[in-house]
Amino acid sequence: MLSSFARFARVVAIAVAAVFATVELVEARAGRGGSFGSRGVRTFSAPPPTNTAPRPTQPIERSMTQPGQTTPGVAAQRPGAAAQAAPQRRFGTGFFAGLLGAGLLGALFGAGFFGGLGGLGSILGMLLQIALIGGLVWLALSFFRRRQQPAFAGAGAGPANGAARSSLPGLSGLGGGQAGGMTGASMAAGGGDGSLALGAEDFDAFEQALHDVQKAFSDEDLAALRRLTTPEMVSFLAEDLADNARAGIVNRLADTKLLQGDLAEAWREGSDDYATVAMRFSLIDYKADRTTGAVVEGSTSEPVEATELWTFRRSRGGPWLLSAIQQA
Template sequence: MSLISLARRGRVVAVVAGALLLVPVLAEARPGGGKGFGSRGTRTNSAPAPTNTAPTGAQPFQRSAAPAPSPSMAGPAAGAAGAAAQAARPSMARNLMMGVGAGLLGAGLFGMLSGSGFFSGLASLAGIFGFLLQIALIGGLIFLAMRFFRRRSEPQLATAGGPMSREASQPQPSPRMSAMGGLGGGAPRAASKPVEITLAGEDFSSFERLLGEVNTAYSNENQQVLREKLTPEMAGYFADDIAENAAKGLVDRVSDVKLLQGDLSEAWREDDFEYATVAMRFSLINALTERATGRIVEGNATVPQEVTEHWTFVRSRGGDWKLSGIQQAA
């Protein structure tokens, strides 16, 4: 292969390398897809307290029926934090310029190796415009792909000053919030000041049992059991995920769920409901497979993975605990 041919291939590699800077990373395959969703009553927009199991705390909810606080309620500190996060996030234009720069640099270097000068092959004005046009086309296609995947796999974050989730953005309570009847942390009415409570050993046994029962019901797509073990809000989210997988001809299989470590983050009472947020580190075997063939699309059907999450449970006084929210460890 001649150096000139190598230089031409080097330009292509440089263009592809620049374009890969824009490609999003796929989420993990497991119940909830590694995202946070649900509610924690009046503490939905507050981070759970750190524990030995999750010393770094938890990420905020990405899907929640609870309305996000207004900028005035969140305070200037939250607004400044949001602005800083926005400034730190790489922009589309910046990534595109990085891709263009990488392409030009690669072309120049390989041009020098071929002995034809730093900008061999791009000496003419038409050659330069042709190269930039290719970059623009690639960037445009990747931009459209990013918007498509972001809308499908990254619902809007319900944070201070940001857009609310689809349930909270409606002027009237959504059917899912109305069906909750106050159970599940959607907070359709103002709650009294939370009061800290103490839990018994049987409560923690219930949390460990629900960890296995919820994952098993999700794997079997048993929505009747899910409705019994989850709040209506959470049952709706799980039903959405199951329906989306079914439309793609996929099924999310989970097995061998084992609690490795867990401790209480917070436990409190609001009106007639009691809440408990527990940090749990557990192992499970999880694989997203094709329904027709059983071919594994994502995950592993034999190797267990470890997960650390905050699970929030809620119950009415004298009732059974139900799963109200899941948050990923920070």
């Protein structure tokens, strides 16, 4: 009886550890590490669903924009603001990680969560282990469900934002999209001071940015990233590149192809224009040893697909700059 209880508890402990290990996987690709950046007053609002990204979008996790802040980039001017505003990048750190590390490893090696409670042969202690492990599984599942819920849809995201959307004109590889379908379309700027009309040249710029940002990230070209993204995004992407360098790897990206795209919303805030587009694309994405060049993860020949929402910002008369990436 005791041995069967012990085997069951260890199996459950391994399953729980596998769940949390999945969350800790190191991600690749520019933006694949999570949802980060700023969308002006809509930073903490969920973009409307589109045909390309019909499911709820992952909320912004790392941002220099504070809740309720109306001027993007103000937090970036204050020393330490990024560290204060950015939540933890991974789940399971700190106290909870210590609890998992001590408890699960104890269960796996026979000591249990409460190794000194009535001795190793205590049936009561074993039952308490099982109950506690079950509670951890429930907490993990609850956490994942909450992450799949859309973010608070306040901050001026009105119904009109998602009403006028279509396949991006000017983008190649879109099934059935009519070029110019959104050209000159005026969309209400619920969080700004006017309406915003986007033309084919804007959507061409978004598609080009998809290629250019991935290439700059693959080349670890910070100068190019500064030309293509906002200072906030440069800081986050540079952090990801530094993590790769510390791990002794380099993330190679190639052959980026846009497969489908939709405009989610476009609006104006003061002197800045914003546009959020959903893009499904494929690319070659792998990690290689920085010294030997040997592939340690991914494939050099098999492309992978991803769907992300990219938000672009431009000052009047300036180019579009990538200001946020969200996982769909």
